[in-house]
Amino acid sequence: EAGVVQSPRYKIIEKKQPVAFWCNPISGHNTLYWYLQNLGQGPELLIRYENEEAVDDSQLPKDRFSAERLKGVDSTLKIQPAELGDSAVYLCASSLAGVTDTQYFGPGTRLTVL
């Protein structure tokens, strides 16, 4: 069974440019998470989806960040415009809510903003 897929794995952009990350969760997983991980820190939740509904986006900086999960399967996280402080690893995870607590993480996208 395929795990959580994320692309791209690495992205280098200049500040003020837009960037988008894509995530395909494990088949059948209805809950999808986007996390931000800064160097030397643990993952911090940005947004959680139950199917296509964003049930917790309280930590998402909505002035520049947006996310969507239109059909309740794959998801896109966008930053526009990117700032220097956005350089981090963006992790996507999925789980089968109501059945298991285990979140399965993708490999992440390492973003560098110059």
Add this chain to the structure above:
Amino acid sequence: DQQVKQNSPSLSVQEGRISILNCDYTNSMFDYFLWYKKYPAEGPTFLISISSIKDKNEDGRFTVFLNKSAKHLSLHIVPSQPGDSAVYFCAAGVGNYGQNFVFGPGTRLSVLP
């Protein structure tokens, strides 16, 4: 204000010995705890969990202990193997189904051959 703390950024242990990784939390509402392991350039992978109704959970070489009164949990790895070298994250949450978990900053474990 960190709700989940892992005060040791790194730990080195000889192969075959016990590794003990510690985690403290401040939110008394947390009742479910997980440990994740992360290798470089990979996402975290689930290791073991414990509910607040228990004080111990075992899975092979891995055991997690929970001390609710002290708001402290620990992960024991016995015996430690070189392949255990990774960053270990403690995570805590309220409830165990599809809830948000707060992660600690991680402890880098090095198991020396």
